[in-house]
Amino acid sequence: MPAEYSSHGLWIVGLGPGRSEYMTSRAVEVLSHVEYVIGNDSYLDAIEPLLEGKQVIRSSMGKEVDRAKKAIQLAQVHPVAIVSGGDAGVYGMAGIVLEVLEHEGAIIPVEIVPGVTAANAAASVVGSPLSGDFAVISLSDILTPLEVIEKRLDAVFSVGIPVVIYNPRSHGRPDNFALAMEHARKYYPPSVPIAIIKNALRNQGSDPVTTTLGEIGNCIEEIDMHTTVIIGGTESRIWRMGNNVKGIITPRGYHRKYVY
Numbered sequence: 001m002p003a004e005y006s007s008h009g010l011w012i013v014g015l016g017p018g019r020s021e022y023m024t025s026r027a028v029e030v031l032s033h034v035e036y037v038i039g040n041d042s043y044l045d046a047i048e049p050l051l052e053g054k055q056v057i058r059s060s061m062g063k064e065v066d067r068a069k070k071a072i073q074l075a076q077v078h079p080v081a082i083v084s085g086g087d088a089g090v091y092g093m094a095g096i097v098l099e100v101l102e103h104e105g106a107i108i109p110v111e112i113v114p115g116v117t118a119a120n121a122a123a124s125v126v127g128s129p130l131s132g133d134f135a136v137i138s139l140s141d142i143l144t145p146l147e148v149i150e151k152r153l154d155a156v157f158s159v160g161i162p163v164v165i166y167n168p169r170s171h172g173r174p175d176n177f178a179l180a181m182e183h184a185r186k187y188y189p190p191s192v193p194i195a196i197i198k199n200a201l202r203n204q205g206s207d208p209v210t211t212t213l214g215e216i217g218n219c220i221e222e223i224d225m226h227t228t229v230i231i232g233g234t235e236s237r238i239w240r241m242g243n244n245v246k247g248i249i250t251p252r253g254y255h256r257k258y259v260y
């Protein structure tokens with residue numbers, strides 16, 4: 001569906017994890033072309049220098065449907081970008097915008113510009129925890145019932161693969177992360193490594209913490225809505241350089257085929 005620069009249309013843009021150097025050049029190019037930029041406050045603040053001369057519409061969390069409708073309405077006559085952090089298709093705006101677009105029967109040029117999602121950003125700062133199959137689960141129960149999330153956690157932990165947890169903990173749901181760890185303990189030994197990555201690849205980023213399922217209880221207070229947590233799988237192990245714990249390695253399986 002690539003829409004080259006027509007006089008109107010909608011660009012659904014993933015901005016990456018935070019720092020501008022992790023945005024794709026396509027995203028930068030699209031933002032320089034559009035007349036309107038619509039997004040949630042915190043994401044717009046992060047791209048302030050790219051917004052000069054643009055009509056900027058700031059929205060707040062929880063107003064995604066209104067934001068989608070507004071973007072579609074404007075995109076009938078103007079070039080419009082609707083922005084999401086990370087990748088717009090991963091717990092972002094792409095899905096809801098396409099649903100509303102389809103429902104309204106609007107026919108306009110649309111392009112989805114992918115971005116580096118939190119799973120990739122977080123993994124990159126703790127080694128290579130996601131080298132093979134892995135799963136991604138959000139603990140936000142705003143749009144998905146908690147029973148469904150628990151079933152999915154059970155399913156993925158039961159096959160022993162690494163699990164990336166988005167939306168692990170917030171004021172509104174302080175207990176979902178501890179609940180997720182109870183599910184992990186049914187399948188994983190206490191030695192399974194866990195990485196806690198807050199504000200990955202953002203200016204305010206802090207050092208990631210690598211711990212284990214057995215010790216995770218001591219770190220729960222550090223986990224918030226700006227954090228991604230990577231639970232290693234049954235084959236994952238702590239990555240060390242000298243005496244320092246650097247993160248997690250999940251061997252992809254080369255050791256089964258090669259000597260190195």
Ligand code: SAH
Pocket residue numbers: 017018084085086087088089090091092116117118119121122165166167168197198199200201202224225226227228229
């Ligand atoms: N569309 C976004 C995800 C939105 S859901 C993406 O693709 O990354 C919001 C959750 O993403 C947060 O609660 C957090 O778990 C995770 N997240 C987003 N950016 C992050 C970052 N820079 N560092 C750590 N976690 C991040």
